[in-house]
Amino acid sequence: MPTTNRKKQKQRKDTAVQGTNDSSVVSKVSAAAQGYFPDVFLQHFVCKVARRAPLINRGYYVRWRAVDRCVRRFLHITENCPRRQILSLGAGFDSLYFRLHADEALDRAVVFEVDFPDVTRRKAALIDSDLTLRGMLDPHLPSVTGPVCVSSGQYQLLGVDVREESQVEEALGAAGLDWTAPTLILSEVALTYMETQWSDAVIGWAAKLLPQSLFVMYEQIRPHDPFGRIMRNHFLKLNSTLHALEQYPDTGAQRHRFLDKGWEQCVCLDMNDFYLGLLPEEERCRVESLEPFDEHEEWHQKCSHYFILSASRSSLMAQALLTHAQVAPVPSIRPSWSSTALSVQTVPVCMEGLGMATTLVSPGQVLLTGGSSRGGRGAVMRILLRAQEGWRSVTVEPSADFGVRLYHTVSSLPGGSAIVYGGRSSPLNPVRPLSRVILAPAGPPGPLRSDNRDAAKLCVEQVVCTGDPPPLRWRHTATVLRHRGKDFLFVFGGKNESEVVLGGGYFLCVEQQHWTEVPVEGAAPEARHSHSACSHQGGVVVFGGLDRRGVPLGDTAVLRPTDRGFTWERIEVQPPPVPRYSHCAHVIGEKLVVVGGVWLLSDGVPGIVVINLTTHSSVEFSLDTASVPWPLMLHSFCSELTDPEEPQLLLIGGGGNCFSFGTHFNLQPVTVDLRPVLG
Numbered sequence: 311m312p313t314t315n316r317k318k319q320k321q322r323k324d325t326a327v328q329g330t331n332d333s334s335v336v337s338k339v340s341a342a343a344q345g346y347f348p349d350v351f352l353q354h355f356v357c358k359v360a361r362r363a364p365l366i367n368r369g370y371y372v373r374w375r376a377v378d379r380c381v382r383r384f385l386h387i388t389e390n391c392p393r394r395q396i397l398s399l400g401a402g403f404d405s406l407y408f409r410l411h412a413d414e415a416l417d418r419a420v421v422f423e424v425d426f427p428d429v430t431r432r433k434a435a436l437i438d439s440d441l442t443l444r445g446m447l448d449p450h451l452p453s454v455t456g457p458v459c460v461s462s463g464q465y466q467l468l469g470v471d472v473r474e475e476s477q478v479e480e481a482l483g484a485a486g487l488d489w490t491a492p493t494l495i496l497s498e499v500a501l502t503y504m505e506t507q508w509s510d511a512v513i514g515w516a517a518k519l520l521p522q523s524l525f526v527m528y529e530q531i532r533p534h535d536p537f538g539r540i541m542r543n544h545f546l547k548l549n550s551t552l553h554a555l556e557q558y559p560d561t562g563a564q565r566h567r568f569l570d571k572g573w574e575q576c577v578c579l580d581m582n583d584f585y586l587g588l589l590p591e592e593e594r595c596r597v598e599s600l601e602p603f604d605e606h607e608e609w610h611q612k613c614s615h616y617f618i619l620s621a622s623r624s625s626l627m628a629q630a631l632l633t634h635a636q637v638a639p640v641p642s643i644r645p646s647w648s649s650t651a652l653s654v655q656t657v658p659v660c661m662e663g664l665g666m667a668t669t670l671v672s673p674g675q676v677l678l679t680g681g682s683s684r685g686g687r688g689a690v691m692r693i694l695l696r697a698q699e700g701w702r703s704v705t706v707e708p709s710a711d712f713g714v715r716l717y718h719t720v721s722s723l724p725g726g727s728a729i730v731y732g733g734r735s736s737p738l739n740p741v742r743p744l745s746r747v748i749l750a751p752a753g754p755p756g757p758l759r760s761d762n763r764d765a766a767k768l769c770v771e772q773v774v775c776t777g778d779p780p781p782l783r784w785r786h787t788a789t790v791l792r793h794r795g796k797d798f799l800f801v802f803g804g805k806n807e808s809e810v811v812l813g814g815g816y817f818l819c820v821e822q823q824h825w826t827e828v829p830v831e832g833a834a835p836e837a838r839h840s841h842s843a844c845s846h847q848g849g850v851v852v853f854g855g856l857d858r859r860g861v862p863l864g865d866t867a868v869l870r871p872t873d874r875g876f877t878w879e880r881i882e883v884q885p886p887p888v889p890r891y892s893h894c895a896h897v898i899g900e901k902l903v904v905v906g907g908v909w910l911l912s913d914g915v916p917g918i919v920v921i922n923l924t925t926h927s928s929v930e931f932s933l934d935t936a937s938v939p940w941p942l943m944l945h946s947f948c949s950e951l952t953d954p955e956e957p958q959l960l961l962i963g964g965g966g967n968c969f970s971f972g973t974h975f976n977l978q979p980v981t982v983d984l985r986p987v988l989g
Contacts, residue, residue, distance in 0.1 A: 331402035331429060334499075337362050337370050337970070345600055346371035347378070351405035351412070354440045355433070364601040369612050369969055371597060372581050373528055375589065376618040377498060380526040380632065381406070384494040385415055387630045393491045396421045397482070399472050399512065400500025403433055407465045411446050416464050422487055424478060427457065427469030434459035434467060457481045472500070473508045475515050492626060493523045502529045502554040509554055510571060517572030522624040524631075525573065530615055531560050531580065535915050536941030537611045537968055544971035560912055561617050573621035577632040581613035582910045586861060587635025598860070602737035602807070604717075604785075605967060606840065606856060607892050607908045607945040612969040614910065640861055640910045645919075645930040646885040652918060653983045654935045654942065657701045659694065662975040663963040665716030668948040669728050671749055676950050677706070679730060679747075680715035681963060684975065691768055693749070694962065694979070696952065701960075701979065706749070710770040715741050719788035721799060723820060729773070729799055731788045738807050740782035743772045777825030780816040782806050787843035789850045793828060793875070796821055800850055800869070805839040811858045813837030815869070829875030835867040842895035842904065849876060851902055851923065856891040862909055864889030866902070866921060887919045887928050894949035896959070898988060900924045905959060905982070906944025916944065920987050931987060940977055947976065957984035 335355050340362035342349040353359055362370075381396070388394040398406060401423035410416050423430070437443045437460060447462040454460065458481070460467035466485040470478050483489075495516050501509035516525060532538040533555040545552050558564045561578040568576040579587070585594070603609075622628045666681030674696035691706035718733025718741065730745040748769040786804025790797060799818040805811055813836065817828045841855025841863070848871040855863050866881040893907025893916065902921040909916055917933040935942045947964025959982040965975040 331425075333970075334370075335403040336360055337366050338374065341367040341370040341374070346597060347374045349374075349405055349409055351408040351443065352403075354443055355403040355405065355436055363967075364603045365605045365608055365612070365967060366970055367601065368597070368603070368609060369616075372585050372613065373498070373616070376581065376584050377496065377526065377528060379588070380524070380618070380620055380630070381410075381494065381496070382415075383630045384492075384524055384526075384627075385410075385419065387626065388419075388492045389417075391492050392418060393488055394419045395487060395491055395493045396496060397487070397493055398423045398496045399425075400497060400503075401425050402429060403436075404498070406496075408443060408446055411464065420464050420466065420486070422466045422468065422482060422485060424468045424470055424472055424482075426471060427459075430459040430467050430469035437467075456484070458485055461485065472512060473504055475511060479515075479519065489519055491522065492624075493520045494630075495520070495523055495525045497526070498528045499530070501527070502552045503550055504553060506553050506557050510567070513568060513573075514571040517623055520623065522627060523622070524627045525568065525619075525621040527564075527617075527619045527621075529564075529617060529619075530555060531558075531564070531617050532615050532913075533559055536943045536974070537615055539941045540968045540974050541615055541971050544968075561619075564617060564619055568619070568621040572623075574623055575628050575631060576619065576621040577634070578617055578619040579632060579634070580912060581616045581618065582610060583635065583639065584618055584632075585613060586639030586859070586910075588633070591859070594860075598810070604734070604737040604805075606860065608966045608969065610908055610910060611966070614912065639859075640889060641864070641886070643864065643886050643888050645888050645911075645914070646928065648929050648931050648986075650986045651932045651934040652986060654933050654938055655981050655983075656938055657960070657979040657981060659701050659703050659978055661692070661694070661703055661962060661979050662965070662977055664946040664965055664975070666948055666963045667715075667718050667720040667730070667733075668950055668962060669720045669722045670950050670952060671722060671726070671728070673953045676952065676960065676962070677720065677728065677747075677749060678948070678962065679712070679720050680718055680733060682716060694960070706768045708747075708768045708770045710772075712745070712770055713741060713743075717784040719786065720747070721788050721790050723790060723797060729788070729818075729820065731799065731801065732783050732786055732804065734784040734806075740784060740806050742782060744775060746771050746773050773823055775818065775823045775825055779825050780814070781809070781812060783812050785839035786812070787841060787852070789843045789845055790820075791845055791850060791871075792848060793817070793871070798826070798828070800843075802843055802850070802852060803838045803841055803855060810860075811837040811839050811856070829872075830869070830878065831872070831874075831876070832878035833880075834878050835865065835880075836863075838863055838891075840891040842893055844895050844897040844902065846897045846902075846923070847871075851895075851897060853887075853895055853902060853904055853921070854890050854893060854907065862889035862891045868923070881921075881923065881926055883921055883926050883928050885928060887921060888916070888930070890916050892945040894947065894961075896949065896951045897923075898951065898957070898984070901988065903959075903984065903987060905949050905961065906947060906964070908945050918982070918987065933982065938980060941974065942976060942980065943974055957988045958982065959984060 339352045407421040565576045565578045620632045663681035663683045676694040678692045693704040714735040715733035727748045733741040783804030797820045801816040838855030850869040890907035890909040895904045904919045918931045921928045943965045948962045962979045967973045
């Protein structure tokens with residue numbers, strides 16, 4: 311490639327990287343405006359305050375909180391030093407200096423910020439034109455020359471390409487950086503935009519020239535799982551490649567990177583570990599109460615794909631390192647992987663959706679209700695029908711307005727009807743009616759056709775129940791069981807607009823349409839949502855879910871029938887399954903087959919775990935998705951065992967809002983071959 315073209319290409323990439331600063335500062339302003347963290351100075355760096363989604367606000371909160379913790383710890387450790395410094399690389403429009411100055415935290419401290427010349431010139435102009443910001447600098451500023459854009463007693467803003475090591479060193483020396491003083495080097499999603507050889511050089515350069523220093527970095531990891539692929543592709547489209555991901559894909563690799571480049575000690579945590587392990591519970595409760603929120607899967611996945619790292623040089627700086635939680639927020643259980651991967655194949659039907667509910671009406675006939683898709687949230691109902699030529703999608707015409715429902719349940723009853731229970735239209739609006747649905751072919755009696763010319767009719771009727779109903783909820787389970795010759799709907803767990811989790815179990819007598827008290831002995835499983843519950847030997851087997859703290863569970867409990875009613879029994883499974891939630895499950899014989907979900911492990915994503923309910927043993931199976939042309943996200947999805955005689959699962963819908971990288975939908979259903987599991 312000619313030199314001129316290479317220069318133009320480099321300029322385009324540098325411009326794209328600089329653009330990430332503009333979107334980032336808008337998101338930070340949004341989080342601050344909603345009360346996630348205190349910062350009245352960020353708003354001076356944007357033209358207009360825009361409100362971001364709660365998931366974005368939480369993401370920028372945990373970033374701000376992690377970096378702020380490291381900065382405050384550094385300032386505390388060095389409070390008796392005659393001079394200390396903060397060197398921010400790729401600082402963009404960060405307001406760190408102004409916040410610390412307002413808090414009177416910069417006694418004997420200087421903040422140096424380095425970024426592209428275009429970025430620092432824009433920042434300097436904003437500071438100069440704003441009375442509040444300009445008033446926090448020395449009233450008589452020295453004239454600036456060369457790369458210095460702002461020069462004040464405790465603040466130096468330098469326009470230098472961080473990749474140009476000699477220029478950075480020269481500019482910092484001229485601006486008054488003391489190479490021997492305790493120094494915090496800060497890099498928030500900056501070095502990863504450089505080719506790895508350059509970012510490695512910066513890390514090594516800092517270790518060599520600053521013998522008393524703490525390096526704090528916040529960046530992305532895990533490029534190869536579905537969320538990571540979408541994240542990586544997002545930045546590729548922006549012409550802002552995340553270069554460090556390939557060579558340093560996880561926290562362990564990042565830690566070794568720093569140790570190999572001259573740093574003496576290093577601690578690296580993903581943001582789930584930081585948020586759940588190092589933030590006080592009362593602070594988490596405060597943050598989680600700020601906005602209605604029901605994107606738990608997306609939140610945990612975002613946090614598992616970012617890390618906070620601190621590396622030290624000198625014994626003094628080692629005291630400022632991040633610490634690991636005294637008690638791990640999630641048990642450090644590793645999957646007991648089988649050497650067999652289960653085959654996954656796509657089904658050539660256009661079908662997508664999040665938060666849907668499904669039920670098997672008859673073998674080869676699946677009813678889908680509610681959910682959201684690219685077309686929005688609606689009352690669309692569909693039938694997936696397996697005909698001789700394969701699976702087909704059939705439109706369903708409800709006899710009454712079904713309304714918008716997400717994270718509800720639909721449970722087939724003997725006789726061909728089904729009960730739709732719970733759900734929400736938004737995190738503030740639970741759905742109130744309980745409905746019975748009856749599916750019937752349109753026109754003369756006959757087999758249901760597999761095209762839309764003969765759409766199925768669905769009779770929807772609201773059910774008015776007597777008795778003491780449970781609180782409204784979503785992300786619950788509703789399982790059909792028999793008690794004293796009658797069919798009951800057993801409702802367990804969930805959440806609603808006022809309760810982060812709901813406990814207890816409730817019995818609806820289907821025939822009498824009455825919420826009934828049924829004797830239940832034993833300690834019930836703790837409150838949870840996004841778990842699974844399956845009919846089993848006249849009772850129910852419950853697995854996993856998310857607890858009150860927002861931590862996944864990995865327990866297995868069985869509600870067994872007794873002469874009087876039921877009793878809870880906890881099963882101790884060995885090896886213990888990895889805790890997870892937002893999965894699906896089926897009982898096949900004596901095996902509980904748990905599919906997909908979200909866990910907080912630092913590597914891989916859940917496939918299928920098989921729990922033997924007789925021997926209390928478990929095995930994890932990975933999924934071979936090589937034939938699936940798009941990232942397969944198995945949360946907020948549905949699963950059906952479409953034919954008891956055929957060991958195959960049909961997985962429908964799924965995906966999620968991948969932080970600020972866009973919403974991903976699984977484009978088609980897929981099948982999973984269970985023969986290796988059940989053999």
